[in-house]
Amino acid sequence: MRADEPVEPIRYDPKDFPPSYAPGSLMLVGAATTTAWYGLALGGGLLWPNSPGGDDLVIPVAGPWMALADTGCPDGKPNCPKWWVVVRAILIGIDGVGQAGGLAAMAEAAFMPTEPTRVSRPRRALPALSTDSVEVFALPMVTGRDAIGLGVFGSF
Numbered sequence: 827m828r829a830d831e832p833v834e835p836i837r838y839d840p841k842d843f844p845p846s847y848a849p850g851s852l853m854l855v856g857a858a859t860t861t862a863w864y865g866l867a868l869g870g871g872l873l874w875p876n877s878p879g880g881d882d883l884v885i886p887v888a889g890p891w892m893a894l895a896d897t898g899c900p901d902g903k904p905n906c907p908k909w910w911v912v913v914r915a916i917l918i919g920i921d922g923v924g925q926a927g928g929l930a931a932m933a934e935a936a937f938m939p940t941e942p943t944r945v946s947r948p949r950r951a952l953p954a955l956s957t958d959s960v961e962v963f964a965l966p967m968v969t970g971r972d973a974i975g976l977g978v979f980g981s982f
Contacts, residue, residue, distance in 0.1 A: 843941040852935035860887070860928030867921045876900060879918070887929060890922030 864886050871883030871893075877900055879893030897915045899906035962980035969975050 843939050846940045846942075848940060849935040849938045852938065853932055856928045856931030856933075856935060858928070859931060860925050863921050863924030863928060867918075867925070870917075870921075877914075883918070887922075887925045890918050890925065894918050894922065 879896035
C-alpha cells in the first residue's frame with residue numbers, strides 16, 4: 827500500500843449482534859467438541875494405561891496437560907524410539923488444545939451479547955367485505971391422467 831492511496835473505511839454497524847439462538851448453538855458445539863476430544867484421550871488412556879501419563883488421560887481437560895508433563899519412555903524400556911515419544915507428545919498436546927477450545931467456545935456462549943428479541947406488532951385487521959359483492963365458485967379441475975384438483979374462482 828502506498829501513502830497516497832486512500833484507506834478504505836471499515837463499514838460495520840456496531841449495533842449488529844448475533845441472533846438470539848446463537849449462544850445455545852455455540853454451547854452445543856463447544857460441548858460436542860470437548861466431549862469428542864475427551865473421548866479420544868479417554869480411549870488412549872484406557873488402551874495404554876501403562877504408558878507414561880496414560881493414567882492421567884482419563885481426567886477431563888486437565889489430563890492431557892498432566893500427561894504432557896510426563897513424557898518419555900515407559901519404565902522397563904529405556905531405549906524406546908525417540909520419534910514415538912515426540913509423536914505421542916504432539917498428539918496429547920493437540921488433544922489438550924481441543925478440549926480447552928471446546929471449553930472456550932462454551933465460555934464464549936455464556937457471555938455472548940445477542941440481538942434483542944423482536945416484539946411482534948399486532949397485525950391490522952382486514953377490512954370488512956360485504957357479502958353482496960362477493961362471488962366465489964369452487965370447480966373441480968382435471969390436471970392430468972391421474973390427478974384432480976379444486977379451483978377457486980371469483981371476484982370481489
